[in-house]
Amino acid sequence: MKKYYSIDKxxxxxxxxxxxxxxxxxxxxxxxxPCIYFVGNIVCIHEERHQNEIDARELGPHIRSISWTNTFKGYINSDEFLNFIDSSTAPTDQTNVFFHVQKIIEYIDPLNKFQSLAQDEYLKAFPRMTDDDIRNIRWLVEDKHFEGNPFSSTEIVFHYSEVDALFSAQIQREEDIKFFNEYETSSQSDQLERMRAQVKDLEKEKEEYLKKIERLELELDIKHDDLIKASVNNGLLSAIVKKLEDKQSISVDELTHLQENGLCESININKKLYTTPALEAVYGVIQEHWIDYDPDSNQPPPKQTTVTNWIKKHYPAVQAEDIRRYIDKICRHPKAKKGGNTKTIDNRKTPKVSPQ
Known part of the structure; x- marks a missing residue:
């Protein structure tokens, strides 16, 4: 299967x-x-910007530090690639350099899993260096003299998923929907059976679109944040939860039937909900770090320190370290690790006492 397409393809x-x-x-x-194949180091840099306290019109101090680094082999996207798409028509190969990484399209062989970017963090790409997988390299010093990663316009490719989506949408617009085909058959039962098969195929084709439409209608009635709060405080409709877990759609008629027969709890979004600063932090952590988390897609979970620092910054009323750790434990997915290394001692030896 073709995974990447060149511009000409x-x-x-x-x-x-x-x-x-x-x-x-x-x-x-x-x-x-647009992306290219890259082998090197991905370095995450945290940059703090402060206003000039003496004269706000002048530049203030910028403090940079290294958050994490990873050796890398795979496909990346950089803003510099965009302007070289139309330059590939030039008679000779056009070359330039890039520094920043806007998006990691696919990593083929990382030695370590990638972490999520925190606020005020960005990625830079550096070439491989001697012992870079075990040596503590001073990347900020290297950055001062770094002249960039070379690339050429002929290296630019596009992931197959975007290409397939582009052309499938084009075909969808161009083709007329064909509901039924006429068949020359003397048996009315055979004709009905063929029509049922066509209806089944048509329903399967349009099922995903109907699901999206119904979910959009549901989001118009109930805001996403209010839905999370209602589920924590009042208990979300059990029938809706089951439907969403099974990735099924639910219609207004089904909701009405469930409520009339007492099979679910009703949720009054306009009703003022009981809350505390810690509960607000719980809602915030779910929305910021876990609402889109998928453990089955190799997605790296946020580290516990990242979550606790985020709570400290956004919820001033929740500053106690133990409370912030408990909030992280409450919200953390059961398959997600906390991050970092934990050293355990199983067999503790009794210290020897020197003779008197």
């Missing part, structure tokens, strides 16, 4: 209806993401 796949300028426009609109 996409143009060829479009039957030459798209050109280089069209691809650049699709990248600007977020439908395509």
């Amino acid at each position: 996409i143009i060829q796949k479009s039957d030459y209806q798209l050109d280089h300028h069209d691809l650049k426009d699709l990248c600007i609109r977020g439908q395509l993401t």
